Amino acid sequence: MSRSRTAVLAALALVAGASGTALAATPAEVGIAAIPCTVAYTVQNQWDTGFTAAVTVTNNSAAKSSWSVKWAYAGNQQITNGWNAKITQSGTAVTAANESYNGTLATGGSVSFGFQASYSGTNALPTTFTLDGVTCNVEDGGGTTDPDPDPDPSGKVDNPYADAKVYVNPEWSAKAAAETGGSRISNQPTGVWLDRIAAINGVNGGMGLRDHLDAALAQKGTSEEVVQLVIYDLPGRDCAALASNGELGPTEIDRYKTEFIDPIAAILADSKYASLRIVTTIEIDSLPNLVTNTGSKATATPACDTMLANGNYVKGVGYALNKLGAIPNVYNYIDAGHHGWLGWDDNFAPSAQLFYQAANAEGATVDDVHGFITNTANYSALKENNFTINDTVNGTSVRQSKWVDWNRYVDELSYAQAFRNQLVSVGFNSGIGMLIDTSRNGWGGTARPTGPGATTSVDTYVDGGRYDRRIHVGNWCNQSGAGLGERPQAAPATGIDAYVWMKPPGESDGSSSAIANDEGKGFDRMCDPTYTGNARNGNNLSGALPNAPLSGHWFSAQFQQLMQNAYPPL
Numbered sequence: 001m002s003r004s005r006t007a008v009l010a011a012l013a014l015v016a017g018a019s020g021t022a023l024a025a026t027p028a029e030v031g032i033a034a035i036p037c038t039v040a041y042t043v044q045n046q047w048d049t050g051f052t053a054a055v056t057v058t059n060n061s062a063a064k065s066s067w068s069v070k071w072a073y074a075g076n077q078q079i080t081n082g083w084n085a086k087i088t089q090s091g092t093a094v095t096a097a098n099e100s101y102n103g104t105l106a107t108g109g110s111v112s113f114g115f116q117a118s119y120s121g122t123n124a125l126p127t128t129f130t131l132d133g134v135t136c137n138v139e140d141g142g143g144t145t146d147p148d149p150d151p152d153p154s155g156k157v158d159n160p161y162a163d164a165k166v167y168v169n170p171e172w173s174a175k176a177a178a179e180t181g182g183s184r185i186s187n188q189p190t191g192v193w194l195d196r197i198a199a200i201n202g203v204n205g206g207m208g209l210r211d212h213l214d215a216a217l218a219q220k221g222t223s224e225e226v227v228q229l230v231i232y233d234l235p236g237r238d239c240a241a242l243a244s245n246g247e248l249g250p251t252e253i254d255r256y257k258t259e260f261i262d263p264i265a266a267i268l269a270d271s272k273y274a275s276l277r278i279v280t281t282i283e284i285d286s287l288p289n290l291v292t293n294t295g296s297k298a299t300a301t302p303a304c305d306t307m308l309a310n311g312n313y314v315k316g317v318g319y320a321l322n323k324l325g326a327i328p329n330v331y332n333y334i335d336a337g338h339h340g341w342l343g344w345d346d347n348f349a350p351s352a353q354l355f356y357q358a359a360n361a362e363g364a365t366v367d368d369v370h371g372f373i374t375n376t377a378n379y380s381a382l383k384e385n386n387f388t389i390n391d392t393v394n395g396t397s398v399r400q401s402k403w404v405d406w407n408r409y410v411d412e413l414s415y416a417q418a419f420r421n422q423l424v425s426v427g428f429n430s431g432i433g434m435l436i437d438t439s440r441n442g443w444g445g446t447a448r449p450t451g452p453g454a455t456t457s458v459d460t461y462v463d464g465g466r467y468d469r470r471i472h473v474g475n476w477c478n479q480s481g482a483g484l485g486e487r488p489q490a491a492p493a494t495g496i497d498a499y500v501w502m503k504p505p506g507e508s509d510g511s512s513s514a515i516a517n518d519e520g521k522g523f524d525r526m527c528d529p530t531y532t533g534n535a536r537n538g539n540n541l542s543g544a545l546p547n548a549p550l551s552g553h554w555f556s557a558q559f560q561q562l563m564q565n566a567y568p569p570l
Contacts, residue, residue: 036061037136039069039129050080051123054114054494055096057105057131064105064132069096071126075119081385082115084417084494100390100408101418112494156370159433160277160331161490161498164224167192167216171207172504175554179506181563184570189488190439191228191281191502195552196247196519197259200267209264213273226277228502230284230376231324233260234316238285239303240293240536242522243477243510243551250303253312257319265323268330278330281435281502282320284376286313287358288337291351298535314354318361325368333435334359336372336423338380339415340473343407352422359428366428373435374416377503379470379479381441382486384411386452386465393458401462402538403473410466412436413493420495433497438485439505443467444567445483467567474537477509477527478545478558483565506559512548521550 040056057069069085073092085096102111129136166189176186192212194200202208207215209229216227235253237246248256268278290313293304307313317334324330334355336342342351359369389410391398399406409415416434424430453464469481486492486499510527525531526542533539548555563570 035137036134037129037131039131039136039138041071041126041129041138043123043125046123049120050116050118052114052116054112056110056112057129057136058108058110059105059131060108061134063107063109064103066103067098067105067111067132069129069131070094071129073126074124075122077117077119077123079115079117081383082113083383083413084111085113085115086388086390087113087115101421114494155328156331157277158431159491159497160226160279160370164226164277164490165189165219166488166500167212167219167225167227169212169504170215172506176506176559179556179559179563181570182559185484185505185563188501189226189228190504191230191500193230193232193504193552194260194264195230195232197233197255197263200260200263209267213267213276213278216276217273220276224277225275226279228279228281228500230281230502231261231264231320232281232284234283234286235312236303236307237283238289239307240289240299240301241285241476241510241524241526243524243527244285245520245522247520250306250310250312253315256312256316261316261320261323265327268324269327274329276329278327279435280320280324280330280332281373281376282324282332282334283313283317284335285337286335287317287354288335288341288347288351289313291347291354292341293536314358314361317358318364321359321364321368322362325364331370332368333371333373334369335376336374336416336419336434338375338378339407339409339412340378340380342419343409343415345408348408348419349422349426352419352426355423356426356428369428369432371433371435371497372416372419372423373437373500373502374419375412375441376437377440377509378437378476379441379443379468379482380412380415380473381443381466381468382411382436382438382499383413384466384468386449386467387462389414391461393455393461396458398458398462401458403459403462403466405473407473411468412441413496417493417495434495435498435500435502436496437502438488438499439501439503440479440482440485440562441468442483442485442562442565442567443469443481444569445481445565447481447565448567471543472533472537472540475526475540475543477524477542478512478548478555479543480529480545480561481543481565482558482562483567484562484570485567487568505562506554506556508548508551508553508555508558509544510548510551512544512546515550517550519550519552521552 038058042054079089087096168189172190173186176182200209235248235256236250238244289304290308293299294308325332359366420434449465453461455461488500490498510524514523527544529544529546531542
């Protein structure tokens with residue numbers, strides 16, 4: 001079975017130390033006509049006062065354009081938040097109804113959703129489920145893992161993070177540990193950024209790619225080990241931001257192939273490293289720029305128009321996918337922006353189509369794509385619990401608030417799960433998984449709201465309740481008030497392979513003022529705390545911290561802020 005059917009069954013049980021029980025419902029030897037619907041209810045992770053669970057419903061009757069699943073608890077279980085369904089509870093009775101994006105349920109089709117709940121005493125499993133009032137078949141499945149997964153033709157595992165340690169970069173770890181209080185997180189895994197040709201062999205005496213892989217082997221021992229690499233040196237890189245411009249000009253696609261991708265591929269293909277699971281994050285902030293910052297759009301820039309016209313972003317991504325995806329232990333994840341970038345209707349579907357085009361360029365195929373990553377090096381909150389996209393205030397939709405601004409998503413989890421479905425619909429394999437970068441999206445501390453905002457207006461309601469405290473969702477550089485988010489973990493939610501810290505906390509997004517350098521990095525006013533903005537951030541202040549160094553350089557003040565505002569707290 002594909003991940004769309006089984007991630008809810010495997011989810012947190014794949015994390016070391018997780019335990020769970022499950023009820024599974026399958027047609028088994030009974031004819032489909034005799035079973036109008038089947039349900040799998042899985043307790044993924046359980047502790048003394050709460051648990052997470054997932055539900056998969058298969059419809060064996062007529063196709064549906066909307067659906068509602070109901071069950072009741074025998075104990076005092078109380079659902080506190082959920083995803084991929086509108087979940088309400090009255091006493092012991094629970095109703096889960098479709099979201100706007102997953103109401104269609106074909107004959108033989110399945111839908112999955114999940115939730116977190118509290119309880120005390122015994123967490124008895126519900127025994128009866130209905131789909132639109134019709135009782136579904138439920139049988140004891142006896143476990144939380146998929147008994148019959150579809151084999152990957154490449155031999156790759158379904159989720160590289162499952163049952164695996166993740167590489168702790170000793171260079172980042174040493175910087176983190178040297179900070180006051182930094183030892184609390186210095187053992188966390190972070191991404192290794194290959195952001196220029198020189199980084200392959202190491203810059204200024206630092207570790208190169210082979211050094212990191214050798215260190216990963218030493219950390220691995222007898223366990224499985226994931227190494228996270230960011231492949232980030234496209235020609236004309238990051239065409240809409242100066243702070244992260246790269247070393248290669250817009251037309252230098254041949255240098256990108258022969259001097260950057262080919263040497264990386266040769267190292268990763270070394271049989272010495274065959275026992276590692278190598279996750280490659282492919283070209284942050286590239287393809288989304290071709291959708292949002294080109295043509296007649298208010299956010300268009302000539303540099304992005306150039307990259308759209310010459311096709312080198314698409315060619316470069318396709319080439320990287322082809323060369324790296326051919327290596328049996330490499331898992332490619334393409335950057336998919338974040339909800340505050342691609343969540344609008346004009347961007348959502350076109351982005352998926354463009355990603356499909358790139359995944360079939362330069363000899364690549366969709367089989368070279370293991371998944372996608374969202375929120376890399378960004379600040380979008382993982383889950384906004386104090387309002388939903390379906391709320392209204394005095395008859396006005398949350399979508400009309402200045403913060404949401406007609407976006408269809410208010411947080412990264414809902415966006416990543418929905419975008420995954422969109423990607424599958426345009427031709428990507430149904431087994432793709434998503435990664436979400438949670439390195440800087442915790443938004444904790446004293447400014448974190450404890451409940452919804454006042455219902456004076458839709459803006460007071462949203463602004464008073466949102467965890468994401470940025471001035472505008474388009475602000476991206478060294479954001480004031482940010483905090484560490486969820487710690488890296490495998491399979492935390494439906495369709496999500498892992499929460500990761502791909503952006504190492506403490507590394508600057510860009511300098512607050514112009515700094516001469518030989519790294520190809522320009523000065524972007526969005527990193528200047530005095531800048532009053534542009535069309536991409538609604539002409540608001542940048543919200544950036546002062547006194548920041550060049551992008552990628554250590555920024556102690558930011559690191560201290562991230563720890564102070566961490567959520568969950570350190």
